[in-house]
Amino acid sequence: QPPPEVHTFWQWLCDQGVVSADSPVRPATVTEGLGLVAKRDISENEVVLEVPKKFWINPDTVAASKIGNVCRELKPIISVSLFLIREKKREDSPWRLYLDILPESTDSTVFWSEEELVELQGTQLLGTTIDVKEYIRNEFLKLEEQILLPHKELFPCPITFDDFLWGFGMVRSRAFSRGGQNLVVVPLADLINHSQKITTEGYAEIKGTGPFSRNLLFSLWSSVAVKAGEQVFIQYDLDKSNAKLALDYGFIESKSDRNAYTLTLEIPESDPFFEDKLDIAESIGLSETAYFDIILGRPLPPMMLPYLRLVALGGPDAFLFDFSFRSTILGQLDSPISRANEELICQMVRDSCKSTLSGYHTTIEEDERLLEGGNPDPRLRIAVGVRAGEKRVLQQIDGIFKERELKLNELEYYQDQRPQQHYTSLRIETRA
Ligand code: SAM
DSSP states (O other): OOOHHHHHHHHHHHHTTSSOTTOSEEEEEETTEEEEEESSOBOTTEEEEEEEGGGOBSHHHHHTSTTHHHHTTSOHHHHHHHHHHHHHHOTTOTTHHHHTTSOSOOSOGGGOOHHHHGGGTTOHHHHHHHHHHHHHHHHHHHHIIIIITTTGGGOOSOOOHHHHHHHHHHHHHHOEEETTEEEEBOTTGGGOEEOTTOOOOOOEEEEEESGGGOEEEEEEEESSOBOTTSEEEEOOOSSOOHHHHHHHTSOOOOOGGGOEEEEEEEOOTTOTTHHHHHHHHHHTTOOSEEEEEEETTSOOOTTHHHHHHHHHOOGGGGGGGSGGGHHHHHHHTTSOOOHHHHHHHHHHHHHHHHHHHTTSSSOHHHHHHHHHTTOOOHHHHHHHHHHHHHHHHHHHHHHHHHHHHHTTTTSOOHHHHOSOOTTGGGOOOOOO
């Protein structure tokens, strides 16, 4: 049985004609909080609900409201967050029945306490969470200075950082957006939960109805057949890593390719060939800093080895920076240049993996034991899942370069194929 607020919300939508008695779904309490449950069998690709534009909350809604004039310059997520908070604080908000069903928070890492964040020690997710919270704090300070304080008459109830964090967290976890654009919160449709079992992303469209298609409807469908009494799910995003899912929504998936690690590589400014290397990096579409998303179980991104070769280039291979070799170098980066260069790459990557791995406070085995114990705390499960995933990716990268190190003698090097001899005397040939 859903809580009474949900019943009231549903009744309101019925009275407003948004849903009718024969709606194929109804809101219900499920393990993910609230969700949408099938009232009867639903077939594949069947529309489960349609919400008219006047019930959407997007930057147009804000623009048409009392705070529209002062919010015109705000980013969509900021203006919609502020709108939700202000409405939540107004006794007589027309959105009251919707706001009453919104949760106080989610398990997104932006809502975690310091103590909970300790479980993320050493992870990239901890870094991103800190950055995002800092971003939210800065946006809040700007709002205070430019809007909240100068327009006190529009905001009779004080708005705190925690209020803003709530609003931001709600919009980030509930809004639909296409390619990061057209951000819209659609009450009722936003009760739909995510399932990793759904493997296609198409689940909604905006349809025009009425004369000249002027009335817009947000139409949501189920991409799979659902039996009466079961929950209807969608796939929120196939491309987000577990860290991103944890940050945006507060859950992770068990699929291995959701585990990712972003390697940051750079050409140090102190490099004697900095300018040359930067030039060459730019000609292959990269820059002095390059980010490579490494995914568990997937091959390395194709540009990673060429970029590493470039970063490590020097010593006996430095002649490649000579004007006459400039054009050759580009073609060469796709395959091994010299043994010294390839060996240096392996060392650089392996050292960096090892040092990163030593920054986590648990081992993968310890993480696995914690998860096997069926620990019910969702935030701890997210922390353990993400940190174990990051470590697995780092081990995978280390493994790839360890194997490469063993094959250094078998690789074919550009240096060895060159007719000129005088550089070869400089080659480092320490291994048989
Ligand atoms: N369950 C939400 C509620 O009670 O209002 C409705 C869905 S809302 C768009 C997105 C939020 O639902 C997420 O931030 C997360 O809190 C929860 N959620 C959705 N799918 C989930 C899943 N597969 N596992 C855990 N939580 C989920």
